[in-house]
Amino acid sequence: MSHILRKSYLVFPTLTIWLLLVVGCSSSSPPIAVEPTATNEVVLTNTATPLPTATHTPFSTDTPTPKITSTKAPATNTPTASTTATSSATTTPSATATPSATATPSATTTPSDTPTLLPTLVSTVGISQTFLSTVPDPTFDPVFSLTLPDSWPCDCPIEHVVIITIDGLRADALPEADTPILDTVRAHGAFHPTARAVVPSVTLVNHASILGGMTPENHGIMWNINDPALGLIKGPTLFSAAKAYSLTTGMIYAKPKLEHIVLTDSVDSLVHAGYHDTLITASALNQIEAGLPNVLFIHLPNVDSAGHLMGWMSKTQLWALETTDSYIGAIILALDQHGYLDRTLVIITSDHGGVDHKHGADTPEETIIPWFALGPNLKQGLELNEPLFAYDTAPTAAHALGIPIPPEWDGQPVLDIFFHD
Ligand SMILES: [Zn+2]
Numbered sequence: 001m002s003h004i005l006r007k008s009y010l011v012f013p014t015l016t017i018w019l020l021l022v023v024g025c026s027s028s029s030p031p032i033a034v035e036p037t038a039t040n041e042v043v044l045t046n047t048a049t050p051l052p053t054a055t056h057t058p059f060s061t062d063t064p065t066p067k068i069t070s071t072k073a074p075a076t077n078t079p080t081a082s083t084t085a086t087s088s089a090t091t092t093p094s095a096t097a098t099p100s101a102t103a104t105p106s107a108t109t110t111p112s113d114t115p116t117l118l119p120t121l122v123s124t125v126g127i128s129q130t131f132l133s134t135v136p137d138p139t140f141d142p143v144f145s146l147t148l149p150d151s152w153p154c155d156c157p158i159e160h161v162v163i164i165t166i167d168g169l170r171a172d173a174l175p176e177a178d179t180p181i182l183d184t185v186r187a188h189g190a191f192h193p194t195a196r197a198v199v200p201s202v203t204l205v206n207h208a209s210i211l212g213g214m215t216p217e218n219h220g221i222m223w224n225i226n227d228p229a230l231g232l233i234k235g236p237t238l239f240s241a242a243k244a245y246s247l248t249t250g251m252i253y254a255k256p257k258l259e260h261i262v263l264t265d266s267v268d269s270l271v272h273a274g275y276h277d278t279l280i281t282a283s284a285l286n287q288i289e290a291g292l293p294n295v296l297f298i299h300l301p302n303v304d305s306a307g308h309l310m311g312w313m314s315k316t317q318l319w320a321l322e323t324t325d326s327y328i329g330a331i332i333l334a335l336d337q338h339g340y341l342d343r344t345l346v347i348i349t350s351d352h353g354g355v356d357h358k359h360g361a362d363t364p365e366e367t368i369i370p371w372f373a374l375g376p377n378l379k380q381g382l383e384l385n386e387p388l389f390a391y392d393t394a395p396t397a398a399h400a401l402g403i404p405i406p407p408e409w410d411g412q413p414v415l416d417i418f419f420h421d
Pocket of ligand 1: 167202204
C-alpha cells in the first residue's frame, strides 16, 4: 500500500528547548553526573527569539505537489541570555530563521518556567549539568504532517510491533499542545485518553509493567534506580516471550535503569542511545533502516526531563511534547519508507504523568496516561473507554504477533482495536 506522507524540516524547536535549559544551567550548579551524555554539541548564540521558516518536501515522487500543511506554533518562551556550548558537531543550527510575531521573551513566562530555578531543580532531580548543556544535532528531519489511508484493510498479518513510550506524558497535556502526528495517529487508529499507569507512578516500575505484562507485585520491580544488585524483572517479558518463538527484539532507551527489564538473551539489539529524544530517534531510524526487529521498544525521555526541570504542563514541557511529536512522525515515516508500516502495530503510550516537578503518587495527574495504537486492519478513529492499564500493552503486542500470552501476565490484550480477534 502506498501511503502519502509529507515531511518537513525544522530544527529550531529542539534547539529552543535545549537552549532554554542551557541558559538555566549556570556554572554554580552542582556537578551532578548520573546520566550518560552525548558527544555532539553545537555552538549556540542566542539572539532575540528567531524562528525559522519551515520547508516542506514530499517524501516520494508519487505524491501530489506538497502544500505546507504544518502550522506548528512557534515557541513562546525563550531565554534572553546568550550562551555558548563547546562544539564538536559537524553541522550548526540554521541561521536563516525569520522572526515570528508570536514569539515573546521569557519575561512573560510563568514563574515555573523561569530558568533561574534550574540550579535547584537540577540538584533535586539529579540530571547532569553536561546533559543540559548538550544540544544533540538532529541527524534526521522532524516530520510535522502525516497523511495515512482513510481505510487500511489489507491481507497483511502483523509481523512487527513498535512500542514507543513518551516518558512523563500526562494525558491531559495532549489537548494543550500542537501534536499533529499524534492527532493523525489517533484519527487513523485507536486511542484511549485515560489509560492508567501503575503505582508507584515512576519510570522503571511502569516500564516493567508495559513490557512485562504484570503488576508491580508480580514483576517484582518496585524501585526506580539503576542498581544491578537489585536484580532483574521476574519474567517473562514481551522480549523473552517473543524470543521463545524465534522472533527478533530490540530496545532503544535513554535511562540505564530500564536494563532491569532486560532478561538474559531476551533483547537482540540493546541500544542505550543517550539521554535525548534526538539521539533515541536517530538510533531508531538507523535500526529501521538496518532491519526492523519483530519487537522494538523506543523510549523518548524529553517530556519527562522538561517536566522535572520546568514543571508538568509548563510551556517548556508542552514544547518538548510538540518536538517529540515530530520525532515520532519521523519514526512512522521511516517505517513507511522501508515498507514496514503495513505489517506493524505501533503502540504509543507513556509511563506516568506528573504534577509540579515530580511524580510517583496515585493522583490522576500522575497516573492517567494516553494510549495509541496504529496499524493495518485496526479500527480507525476508535476511542477506547474500557479500563486499560500499563500491563495490557505487552499482551496486546503478543496477540498482534500471534504468540501465546504467558500465563504469568496480569494484563489482557486490548482486543477492541482489532477488526478480527
Ligand atoms: Zn518516566
